[in-house]
Amino acid sequence: MNTVEEILERKSHAVTRDAEVAPTHDIREALFELEAKGEIVVQRVPENHVEVTTKYGRTKKIPIDHTWHHKSCGQCGHIPGYTSSIYWLHRQFNLDYLDPTDQTSCTGWNYYASATSNAAAQAAVMSRNFAAAYETGYFPTIHCGTSYGHYKEIREQLVHHKELRDEVRRILDKMGKPLVIPEELVHYSEWVHVMRKKFAEKQTVDMSMVRATVHPACHYYKIVAEDAIYDPEIYGGQRTATVTATLEALGIDVADYSTWFDCCGFGFRHVLVQRDFTRSFSTLRKIEVMKNEVNPDLTVTHDTGCVTTLDKSQFSAKAHDRNVGIPVLSDAQVAALAMGAHPFRVVQFHWHSTDWRPFLDKLGINWQKYWDEFQNDLELIRAGQKSGITWEDADKPVVYGP
Amino acid sequence: MPTTHENWNPGKADNRHPEVAYEEKERLFLEVKNDPRYEDFLYGCYECGICVSTCPSARFYDYSPRVIAQAMAREDIERVYDIVSEDIWNCAQCFSCLRCPRGNNPGGLVTLLREVAVKNGLQETKDVLQGYSRVIYKVMLKGNQVSPDMLQPDFFPDWGPWVGEFSANMPVWRKAIPVDTLRGVTDAAWKTNRKTLLELYTIWFETGNMDIIKEIDEGLYDLLADVMQEELEEG
Numbered sequence: 201m202n203t204v205e206e207i208l209e210r211k212s213h214a215v216t217r218d219a220e221v222a223p224t225h226d227i228r229e230a231l232f233e234l235e236a237k238g239e240i241v242v243q244r245v246p247e248n249h250v251e252v253t254t255k256y257g258r259t260k261k262i263p264i265d266h267t268w269h270h271k272s273c274g275q276c277g278h279i280p281g282y283t284s285s286i287y288w289l290h291r292q293f294n295l296d297y298l299d300p301t302d303q304t305s306c307t308g309w310n311y312y313a314s315a316t317s318n319a320a321a322q323a324a325v326m327s328r329n330f331a332a333a334y335e336t337g338y339f340p341t342i343h344c345g346t347s348y349g350h351y352k353e354i355r356e357q358l359v360h361h362k363e364l365r366d367e368v369r370r371i372l373d374k375m376g377k378p379l380v381i382p383e384e385l386v387h388y389s390e391w392v393h394v395m396r397k398k399f400a401e402k403q404t405v406d407m408s409m410v411r412a413t414v415h416p417a418c419h420y421y422k423i424v425a426e427d428a429i430y431d432p433e434i435y436g437g438q439r440t441a442t443v444t445a446t447l448e449a450l451g452i453d454v455a456d457y458s459t460w461f462d463c464c465g466f467g468f469r470h471v472l473v474q475r476d477f478t479r480s481f482s483t484l485r486k487i488e489v490m491k492n493e494v495n496p497d498l499t500v501t502h503d504t505g506c507v508t509t510l511d512k513s514q515f516s517a518k519a520h521d522r523n524v525g526i527p528v529l530s531d532a533q534v535a536a537l538a539m540g541a542h543p544f545r546v547v548q549f550h551w552h553s554t555d556w557r558p559f560l561d562k563l564g565i566n567w568q569k570y571w572d573e574f575q576n577d578l579e580l581i582r583a584g585q586k587s588g589i590t591w592e593d594a595d596k597p598v599v600y601g602p
Numbered sequence: 603m604p605t606t607h608e609n610w611n612p613g614k615a616d617n618r619h620p621e622v623a624y625e626e627k628e629r630l631f632l633e634v635k636n637d638p639r640y641e642d643f644l645y646g647c648y649e650c651g652i653c654v655s656t657c658p659s660a661r662f663y664d665y666s667p668r669v670i671a672q673a674m675a676r677e678d679i680e681r682v683y684d685i686v687s688e689d690i691w692n693c694a695q696c697f698s699c700l701r702c703p704r705g706n707n708p709g710g711l712v713t714l715l716r717e718v719a720v721k722n723g724l725q726e727t728k729d730v731l732q733g734y735s736r737v738i739y740k741v742m743l744k745g746n747q748v749s750p751d752m753l754q755p756d757f758f759p760d761w762g763p764w765v766g767e768f769s770a771n772m773p774v775w776r777k778a779i780p781v782d783t784l785r786g787v788t789d790a791a792w793k794t795n796r797k798t799l800l801e802l803y804t805i806w807f808e809t810g811n812m813d814i815i816k817e818i819d820e821g822l823y824d825l826l827a828d829v830m831q832e833e834l835e836e837g
Contacts, residue, residue: 204645204705271783273746276791278753280779287781299783301795304745304802312695314731315716316738316818319639321809328801349697361638371808375801418696425700463658463696470694473733475760477694481658515762545780553764574778581777588777588785595780 217257217430217437224426226258230359231381239365240358243334243382250394255430255440261384262394263341265295268333269388272344273305274504281548282507284594285536286343286388288546289395291595292402292539297341302332308350309505313469323354323364324371331377341386345503348387349419352427355381387420389442389502390429392531396449403538405563405600408451412534413496413526414443415486415510417503418463443502443531450538455494459485465513466505475513482509483517483524491523498527498559500534514554527556540597543567544574545589565600618684627683633718634674634686634711643710647671653699653708665692667699667708674711686715687726723817735822738815742826745802746791750776800837803830 209223219226235242245261254260267290275282290297307325311317333340342348358365358381369379392399421428421440431441434448439460447454465481467474487510490496501507511528518524529537533547543549543565549556550571560567577593580586619627634640653667654660660667670689673681690712699708719727731738741747755766768775772788779785783792806812807830816823 208704271792273748273791276781276784277746277748277750280776280781280784283784284779284781299781301783301793302798303792304794304798305741305747305791307741307745307747309747310738310741312713314734314738315713315720316731316814317811318717318721318809318814321805321811324805324809325802328805332798356642357639360642363638367809371805374804374808418698422697422700461656461698463694463698465658465694466696467658467694469691469730469734472737477659477662479760480662481694485658485661512758512761515764516760545778548779550775551768553762577778578771578774581774589780590785591780593780 217253217255217432219256219258222256222258222426224256227355227359228383231383234359234365239379241334241378241380243330243339243380245383246339252390252394252429253431255426255428258426260390260427260429262386262390263339264391264394265290265297266338267295267341267391268298268300268336268338270303270329270333270340270342270344270347271299271305272347272504274309274508275343279504279507279530279548279551281533281546281551282504282530283343284546284548285530285532285541288536288541288594289392289399289532289539291591292597293395293398298336298338300332300336303329306344306347306350308346309468311350312346313472319357319364320367320371322350323358323368326351326354327358327368327372327379327381328375328377330380330382331372331375333382334378334380339386340382341388341391343388343504345387345417345419346505348385349423352385352424355385356424385427387442387502389420389446389531392446392502392535393429393442396446396535399446399535399539400449400451403450404540404597405538405565406451407534407538407563408453409562410498410559411453411455411494411496412447413455413457413490413494413499414447414460415464415499415501415506416440416443416460417501417506420503443500446531446535447500450535452534455496457490457493459489462486464501464506464509466509468505471505471509478509479513479516482513483522486510487514487517487524487526488522490526496526497562498529498534498556500529500531502531511552511554525554527552527554527559529556537563540599542574542594542598543570545577545594550574563600570598617680619680619687622683624679627679630686630718630722631677631679631682633722634682634714635677637714637717639710640714643707643714644671644674645705647675647706648704650703653702653706656698656701658694658696658698659692663692665689667693667712670711670715671702671706671708682715686719687724690715690719691727691730720818721814728818731818735819738819739822739826742806742815743799743829744790745794745799749790750788796833800834803834806830807834
């Protein structure tokens with residue numbers, strides 16, 4: 201909780217990247233105080249981690265492995281190549297990770313869409329997931345930008361409101377689970393960010409001819425802004441470095457555009473039942489602006505809703521002869537592709553709608569060859585000769601040739 | 603006539619809801635104001651308009667996060683009722699408005715207003731959420747907001763012909779995903795074990811979330827409660 205005076209003090213001068221004079225409290229100190237009082241358990245970041253700096257110059261620990269993957273319902277449901285690319289990247293470095301079945305979504309999409317929930321329920325859902333991770337000893341890495349932002353906000357609420365902690369603890373007691381809050385809330389794109397140079401070392405697909413735009417996800421860096429990664433080398437430290445630094449490490453030319461701060465138009469409820477708004481905003485304020493200003497080969501983002509909205513909205517705009525037609529991928533999919541991930545077995549391009557073929561053509565990837573290969577997989581599955589594609593089929597990087 | 607504290611009412615008719623008693627409007631306002639989170643979300647308003655300039659909904663709707671912050675801060679009971687019954691559903695919940703130099707969280711205020719609208723079963727809210735029931739059903743029961751089998755051409759006609767392709771190939775395409783928890787799953791985003799779902803149902807009942815559903819859609823509540831209670835009893 202802040203006083204008006206504290207907020208005015210924070211907003212009245214330029215951002216200083218010095219943890220000593222950071223204008224917000226360090227929430228982790230409050231977590232450790234609560235732990236010392238026996239109110240919560242703070243799950244520590246595993247030893248194998250990388251330290252990064254956040255908006256006000258604080259240090260944040262990003263775990264490299266021994267991670268419990270808090271999956272995204274939108275990614276797993278509608279963009280499965282997003283999830284498989286994240287895991288594929290881990291597997292290329294033999295990193296220990298857990299893909300749990302005792303995880304629910306954060307249910308935040310529904311909460312932001314319909315408000316048919318309340319603070320206690322939302323905090324209990326988060327805490328149940330974190331307790332499940334803690335029980336395994338693996339540290340949570342959150343795939344969804346909304347889950348990440350929502351959990352950051354719930355963490356603030358739990359720290360500031362004792363009655364909420366008491367209520368959540370009462371419910372968790374019924375399940376025999378402790379109230380656990382991780383030392384850091386980590387978004388998968390932060391893991392991608394700290395791994396970017398390792399990816400570049402294993403890169404086999406030249407991407408130096410690619411021009412991309414970046415859409416930073418609102419719930420990643422606008423909600424509890426001080427937790428996002430910032431780097432003076434990227435945009436002078438004035439915007440989050442996540443995604444942009446990764447693309448630059450892969451040799452991609454990241455082009456700027458004037459509406460970078462705008463949201464994608466997802467709207468939570470709107471994208472499902474009021475899409476006139478979503479279609480209009482995402483194409484008129486994002487895609488068409490990118491196209492008119494820098495004409496990129498693709499646009500890259502790091503959240504579920506952004507990929508869906510920016511990709512799916514382009515069809516109807518095209519029907520109205522608008523200047524659209526930019527393929528949309530996540531940072532994890534781009535990194536996987538750069539390292540030779542199969543475009544269909546791993547990246548799963550076939551779930552994307554805006555034409556991605558020109559992008560693969562530009563990379564010199566004969567997508568038809570790999571589509572035929574994938575079709576053969578599907579025939580074997582249909583014939584009952586194969587139960588499905590497994591990591592055994594997908595792990596090995598493709599060596600793309602002419 | 604100069605704009606004053608009393609007549610300031612940008613583009614909105616006075617007392618748009620005379621059928622609702624002032625006391626009822628005041629009760630709803632106080633419910634929002636008394637939420638423990640309220641004091642973290644509203645500190646005052648400079649009327650600078652930064653929140654409006656960043657707001658996606660303000661570009662397409664008669665909607666303003668600044669007006670919401672102003673009306674709440676001025677405790678304008680009539681205007682807040684207009685907002686809680688209509689305006690709030692235009693918000694995209696992107697939280698771009700957190701740029702507020704005063705430290706307000708207009709998107710957070712909208713969340714509180716929405717919670718109150720839902721909890722009190724306002725008719726306008728029921729109307730807005732009518733087409734949304736199947737999504738609530740899915741998230742409450744499966745713990746996932748969306749699932750592959752929701753990709754139906756009649757639900758997403760504007761997403762192009764590919765939705766028909768996703769739908770037609772769904773069973774086999776879902777088997778062609780290397781992730782163990784996703785492979786072959788079509789009615790949820792991933793495989794969730796039963797114990798976890800029972801814990802989720804416990805949360806919905808224990809936190810009063812099921813009562814909220816009952817207020818907004820009794821038929822949906824009956825459907826959900828039947829399945830969940832049966833599962834919990836078998837537990």
